[in-house]
């Protein structure tokens with residue numbers, strides 16, 4: 001296996017020396033962390049999201065050119081998910097627009113073991129830009145900054161998943177790798193699988209949150225139909241329900257249980273364990289009772 005130099009910032013930034021770095025999903029779980037790191041280095045960053053100025057909307061192609069103006073590198077965190085219907089043609093069109101606009105480097109965030117996401121990856125690989133693909137495991141932050149917050153706070157997390165192990169990855173690690181790929185040489189043409197250092201079940205992860213917060217939180221395995229019915233009752237849009245049930249059934253079947261050490265290979269330090277995330281999030285009061 002090729003051993004990369006640790007991603008210590010060296011000041012060599014070939015792709016973005018002359019342009020801005022556009023961070024799509026720049027207010028989200030990974031994008032906001034990427035933006036913070038780039039800004040801390042004094043690099044020219046543009047947030048790409050519907051609430052940014054200029055606004056960027058995946059569903060409105062007229063917003064793409066203004067967001068891409070003067071941009072030479074792009075971090076792509078697609079919303080809602082590269083596995084959702086319509087993602088592949090949208091990524092193909094966006095990648096073409098980016099190339100036409102002068103973008104020379106793209107870092108694409110994808111999931112692991114998702115055929116649909118791989119079709120999106122291929123558009124970026126075929127585009128002629130310097131590409132880096134980040135195939136990430138389930139984010140630890142899904143428990144604290146996403147759709148699992150509410151059930152965790154309610155003390156009962158019912159999911160259609162059994163004893164399958166998942167090597168939850170910390171979004172901080174994803175952001176560190178993304179920034180390395182955006183700012184350093186040596187990452188073009190690389191596909192990195194970003195996982196945490198060990199696999200654990202959802203029940204185990206919930207157990208760790210219960211311990212760290214000192215609150216009773218039950219994990220309840222349910223059938224896919226029960227899960228979909230509960231989401232419908234909560235007013236979740238059908239396309240989002242479809243996406244979640246797909247992720248829990250098709251993708252969480254054990255294909256992604258294995259740990260890959262690409263975080264350490266790129267950053268020169270071990271990936272952060274989900275326990276460290278849970279402890280820090282609990283201390284920060286993310287799951288504090290209202």
Ligand SMILES: NC(=O)c1ccc[n+]([C@@H]2O[C@H](COP(=O)([O-])OP(=O)(O)OC[C@H]3O[C@@H](n4cnc5c(N)ncnc54)[C@H](OP(=O)(O)O)[C@@H]3O)[C@@H](O)[C@H]2O)c1
Pocket residue numbers: 024025026027028029030031048049050051052056057058059077078079080081082083109110111112135136137138139142
């Ligand atoms: N969660 C996981 O466990 C996991 C695992 C592997 C891979 N992934 C991949 O991660 C990606 C999502 O990244 P993330 O979790 O960092 O993002 P996220 O937290 O889901 O953030 C959503 C971001 O997208 C923006 N957004 C929402 N709708 C938009 C639209 N129509 N047009 C443009 N921007 C829009 C939001 O800002 P505004 O509201 O201001 O527009 C926000 O910045 C997905 O493609 C998924 O495949 C996720």
